[in-house]
Amino acid sequence: MTIGDDFAIDALAGFLPLSARDRLAETLTAAEIDTLTHLAKAGTGPHSLRALASDLGYLEAWARASTGAPLAWPMSEATVLRFIAHHLFDAAERERNPEHGMPAAVAAMLRADGRLRTEGPHAPATVRRRLALWSSLHRWRGLEGPFASPSVRNALRLAVRAADRPRARKSRSAITRDVLDRLLATCGRGTALDVRDRALLLLAFGSGGRRRSEIATLEVDDLENLEPVPADPNAPSGDKLPVMAIRLRRTKTASADAGESALVVGRPVEALRAWLAFAKIAAGPVFRPIDKWGNIGAAALDPQSVNAMIKSRCAAAGLDPREFSAHGLRSGYLTEAARAGVPLQEAMQQSRHRSVQQAARYYKEGDIARGRAARLG
Template sequence: LRHLAQKGMGANTLRAMASDLGYLEAWSRASDGFALPWPAPEAIVLRFVAHHLWDPAERARNAGHGMPDSVRQALAATGRLRSDGPHAVATVRRRMALWATFHRWRGLEGPFSSPNIRNAMRLAAMATDRPRGRKSARAVTRDILDRLLTTCGGGRLIDARDRALLLIAFGSGGRRRSEVARLTVEDLMERSPVPARRGDAQGVMLRSLGLRLGRTKTAGADQDERVVVVGRPVDALLSWLFAADIAAGPIFRRIDRWDRIGEGAIDAQSVNAILKKRCRQAGLDPAAYSAHGLRSGYLTEAARRGVPLQEAMRQTRHRSMQQASSYYNEVEIERGESARLG
C-alpha cells in the first residue's frame, strides 16, 4: 500500500497527508488522552468540528465554546497549532476527508457521512466569518511577470534558468510547482513553428514545443496530459538548455553559488523560492506572491485579453469550470459598470 501510494501520489500530496494525519493524532491525544480510534465514533468527529469551527464572538462570552485552552496549548507546544482563532472551513473539510479515506483504506466504516456530522459541518461553515484565503494573495499577471524577468538579465546561468522557469510555468497555463520541477528533456515534444498572428502563414513564425505533464493533481500518468507553449517561453527554455549543456534528464536543476549545475532537479519548494527571490529583486513584496500566483495570473491575463474560458482551461488543465471562471468573473466586474456605481 505504501509503494502504491508513493507511485500514485506526488511528494507534496504525501507530505500533506502525513501532516494532516499527524495533526489528527496529536489532537486526539490532547483532547482525549488517547491515540486516534479506528473506527472513529461519531461523538469524536463532532467534537473535532466543534473544536475547530467556532465563533470568536461567542468564545468571548462563553469560555467553553470552541477548542479548550488545554487542547490548544498542547497542540501549540508541539508546533501543530499556529493560530489562536478558528480553522478555515476548507482545512477542516480536508482533514475530515483524509480521516474518512484512511477508514476506507483500513476496510472500516466511518461516521463521516452521517446526517449529524454533515449538518454540523453545514451549520459551522455558515456561521464562520473567516473568508477562504487564496494560495497567492496577488496574481502574477503579464505585467508582473515582465517585472520579474527584468531581474533575470544578469547573464549568469542562474538568470537563464530562472527566466526559462518563470516563462514556462506561466506560458504553459500556470503550471503547478511540482509539475514545473519534474519536467525533463524527455517530456519535450518538437512541434512545427506557428504564425505569430493567427492565420498569417506568411508572416513571422514562432517556435513551438509540446510539454508532456505526466501525473498531475487532477490526472494520472496514464492520461498523458499535454500542453503547448509558443514563442518567448520556448526561446527562453531552449537558450537555457543550450547554455547549461543539458541534453537529457531534469530541465530545471540546482545551481550552486559558483554557477555549477547539479545533476538533480530542483524541488517544488524551490520554484516558490525562485519566484519570491525575483519578486524581492524587482521591488515587489514577496509575501504577496507565491508560485500559485502564476496559475491565477495566467487565467486573469487570459480573461483580460478576451481568450475564451474553455480555451484557457485546455491550457491550465482545470477540471472545474466554477473554479476557473472565478478569475474571469472578477475581470468582468472590474471592467463593467456595476463596480463604479458608487
C-alpha cells in the first residue's frame, strides 16, 4: 500500500464513503456523519480497510495507465471488459502473441508505481474481489454500474474457465502436531519471545486453528477460566486438566455480538497462564510485540507479526519457511483431527467453520490416502 492509500481508507468507511457525505449534509449534522463513519470503520476493521484501500489504489493506477484518466463514475462497460482482458489472459497464448493480455506499456507503468508484482495473469479470486469492490463503489455513489451486464458476466465466467487455475492454498503445508512440536522445541530458552510464542502457537492450534487476526486481537477480558476436567475421562477422580474459554470477537464468519467461544484444555492453558504471569499482563491485549532487548509493548501484536513469527520458528526448526504460514495452524488443526478420527462436524464446532465443503478441504490428500475412501477400487 502506498501513501496515497491513506485517503482511500477514509473513502472506504463502510456505508458512509466520502462521496455520500454531500448527499447527507442537509439532513445530518457533521457530528452525526462523523459518528456513523467512525462506527463503519470500526465495524469493518483496520486490516480489511487496508486491503480494500489497496485494491482501490490498484484500480485507480490501472485506470490511469490504461486510459490516461482517473476512474470514471459510472465506469463504461468497455473499460470493465478491458480490465478483465488485461488480468485474466492466457499465459500460453501470451508466449505466442506478445499483444495478448495486458499491454507492455500498461504493465510497465503499474510496476513503476509499485502496483504490479506478477508477470502472468492474476488469480481469478483477485480479479473477482477487485470487480466486487468496484461495483460497491458505484452503489455507494448511487450509480448503476455495468458489472451485472450479460457481456461482463459472461466474459468473466469464460475467462476464469479458460484460466483453469487451481486455488492456491494460504499455507502450502499444514502445521500438524509433529510440525507444531518442532516449532515448540525452538521456544525453550525462557526468553520473553519464547514464552510468548509458545503460548501463541499452542493457543492458536488448540483452540481450533484460530486465524492470526483472532489471536492478535485477543484481550484478557476474552479469557474465562472454567472448572478443570479429568485428564482421563474414565477416571474422574484422577488428575485434572485446566480449561479456559476464549471469547471470539468479530471474525470472517461471525459478528462480535454472536457470543461464540472456543475451549482450550491442558497445555495451551498452562502456556497462556505462564505468558501472562511472565509479562505481568492483567488487562488489555494478550499477545504484544517484543523489541530486540526483550521489552514487552503495551499494544496488541500485529497479525502480520504472527505470520513472521511462524516463519522464523520454521527456519529455526530446520523447516522451509516458504512452506508454512499462520494459516497452516488452521489447516493443521483439521488435518490432525482427521488423523485422530475426530468427526468433521465435531472438529468444525471448535474451528468455527460454517461450510462443510470449506472445512473438508483441509483434510489433506495424504490423510485421505491413508483412509478407506481412496482404496475402494
